[in-house]
Amino acid sequence: MTSSAPVPTLIAPSIRTRVSGSFGIQSIRSAIGFTDGPTCSARGRGSRTASRPVMMNGAATRGRARVSMGRMTRYMPATMRLKRGRMGTMCGRYATTRARQELLDEFQVQVDAAGGEIQPDYNVAPTKQVPAVLARAPKDAPDGEEAVRQLRTLRWGLVPSWAKDLSIGSRMINARAETVHEKPSYRRAFAKRRCLLPADGYFEWYVLQQSDDPAEGEKKAKRKPQKQPFFIRPKDGAVMAMAGLYELWKPRDDEDADWLWTCTVITTDAPDDLGRIHDRMPMVVRPDQWDAWLDPGLTDPDEVRGLLVPAMAGTMDAYPVSKAVNSVKNNGPELIEPASDGDNSGNHSGALF
DNA sequence: CCAGACGTTGTT
DNA sequence: GTCTGG
DNA sequence: CCAGACGTTGTT
DNA sequence: GTCTGG
Numbered sequence A: 001m002t003s004s005a006p007v008p009t010l011i012a013p014s015i016r017t018r019v020s021g022s023f024g025i026q027s028i029r030s031a032i033g034f035t036d037g038p039t040c041s042a043r044g045r046g047s048r049t050a051s052r053p054v055m056m057n058g059a060a061t062r063g064r065a066r067v068s069m070g071r072m073t074r075y076m077p078a079t080m081r082l083k084r085g086r087m088g089t090m091c092g093r094y095a096t097t098r099a100r101q102e103l104l105d106e107f108q109v110q111v112d113a114a115g116g117e118i119q120p121d122y123n124v125a126p127t128k129q130v131p132a133v134l135a136r137a138p139k140d141a142p143d144g145e146e147a148v149r150q151l152r153t154l155r156w157g158l159v160p161s162w163a164k165d166l167s168i169g170s171r172m173i174n175a176r177a178e179t180v181h182e183k184p185s186y187r188r189a190f191a192k193r194r195c196l197l198p199a200d201g202y203f204e205w206y207v208l209q210q211s212d213d214p215a216e217g218e219k220k221a222k223r224k225p226q227k228q229p230f231f232i233r234p235k236d237g238a239v240m241a242m243a244g245l246y247e248l249w250k251p252r253d254d255e256d257a258d259w260l261w262t263c264t265v266i267t268t269d270a271p272d273d274l275g276r277i278h279d280r281m282p283m284v285v286r287p288d289q290w291d292a293w294l295d296p297g298l299t300d301p302d303e304v305r306g307l308l309v310p311a312m313a314g315t316m317d318a319y320p321v322s323k324a325v326n327s328v329k330n331n332g333p334e335l336i337e338p339a340s341d342g343d344n345s346g347n348h349s350g351a352l353f
Numbered sequence B, D: 001c002c003a004g005a006c007g008t009t010g011t012t
Numbered sequence C, E: 001g002t003c004t005g006g
Helices: A025-032 A100-106 A166-171 A187-192 A287-294 A301-305
Strands: A008-010 A016-024 A043-051 A064-069 A072-077 A094-096 A121-124 A129-136 A148-156 A174-176 A194-199 A201-210 A226-234 A240-249 A260-269 A280-282 A316-320
Touching: A094 A194, A100 A129, A100 A148, A129 A240, A129 A287, A148 A166, A166 A260, A187 A194, A187 A240, A187 A301, A194 A260, A194 A287, A240 A280, A240 A287
Parallel strands: A148 A260, A174 A260
Antiparallel strands: A008 A201, A016 A043, A064 A072, A094 A121, A094 A201, A129 A148, A129 A194, A194 A240, A201 A226, A226 A316, A240 A260, A260 A280
């Protein structure tokens, strides 16, 4: 019976941050979100507790932040821009398991340019190679040559052409649909290098906290927040053609090196049913828009933006899965199986929808 | 002019 | 590469 | 997205 | 805490 199990509730990230180890004041200021302002030369070993003002609508409330360090307390004006840690969720993991031939057929690919094998991947993470569909004129073709629709594998995490090394790619895994046309890192690719990234569905992690157990009485035992992975996929089982951009990059110091092909996933608002638990999702391109989306000759940002339509409510399934997906070392169909009773220490007792 | 960023997620 | 901030 | 590391000195 | 690697 799961009816007596504590009900999980969605909580926001803590506004109190505890840091331990050897830190300077800069670390603490960073921990509480200040990226600018007065500095202090104090250093030391031990643990600190820092608190910061609550942020609403992207701006800090008025007031002061207190940073206590043993007997010393520093106050700082709370007027600086706040920077959050990587506590949120986005499209950072997905599954793509269609076989090569299925992809070639489904997307009416003209040229199979994907070297090597295309293996089902139930745990795609940033920096991995992913199958992609794109349209591009042949390498040595004269101007005006027709673009050819091709299947390739790309590295997830877009590396802009100006990057000194490819490490920036792991931070360029998503592009917001609302701003992608104007961001320096993306707009060139948005105009000329769009692609489709086939997916079965994507993962997202809820931050869960069990409600207080009355049996514990006055003891306010603070439980560690737990993250529960969910898999989200189209109800009809159709392939998700995620809107993507690709880029070609070559190290500056090695003209003979091969071009590195990289990509990013465009995100958009999630419809209400999904938005109750998570307000962003990958942008999906409808089949009747695939041709236009892939057309490298369509470069007007307004026209391209017109192809991007947020998903309709009620079209996706979302259900909890095993925490095995947390580790990129795990891979297999079991990662997208609904979590069974007993999985994850009973964090969740069933589907939300 | 040069230096430095170039991105996303979240909202008690 | 190109834009913003100082 | 999560997991896991997170540094320096010197140089037989 | 922040950053990198997968």
